[in-house]
Amino acid sequence: MRKVNSVGLMTSHLRKLVNHLEKLRIAEYVELMQKPRRILFLNFIAGLARGLGIAVGATIVFALMIELMRRLIVLNIPGIGYFIAEIVRIVEMKNGGTF
Template sequence: MAKEKNESELLALQMEKLVRHFEALRIADYMELLERPFRLIAINFVAGLSRGFGIAIGATLIFALMLEFLRRLIMLNIPGIGGFIAELIRIVEMKNGQI
């Protein structure tokens, strides 16, 4: 009788640990999300748009800063480098339709 009581207490303790672990992993929220596929698609779509927008803004800023750095480097009139960078900037501006 005492052995059965110890086993049932041990089982209850293990079940309680398992429930706490599942709650920490938020399994119920994940299962609820899987039951509504439209919501899952919408969340992933918005996340993809956000990532794409962030990448576009970041790349634009980096290239603009790089272009400004190259323009300032041209102003220094360093032999060899200035002509190469001027040609590079001319090509970029031609591709963008500024010339």
């Protein structure tokens, strides 16, 4: 009787372990580790996506900053207006535009 209970208990623990390992997707990880070219490809694609995201994000942030500076120039706040106007003028000159 005791052996039957210990076998049932062991089977229950083994099922829990198998379910846990399946949730962790260990088999897919081991398979991936056996294919170094696939790892390099996935990391390359991830790097491209990160680089594109950084470039787009930085462009949006800088565009918003320049627009905010332009609006501050219109307010004509003494001291700050001239300083911001110079920054915007320098950026516009570098981009080939005129201010």
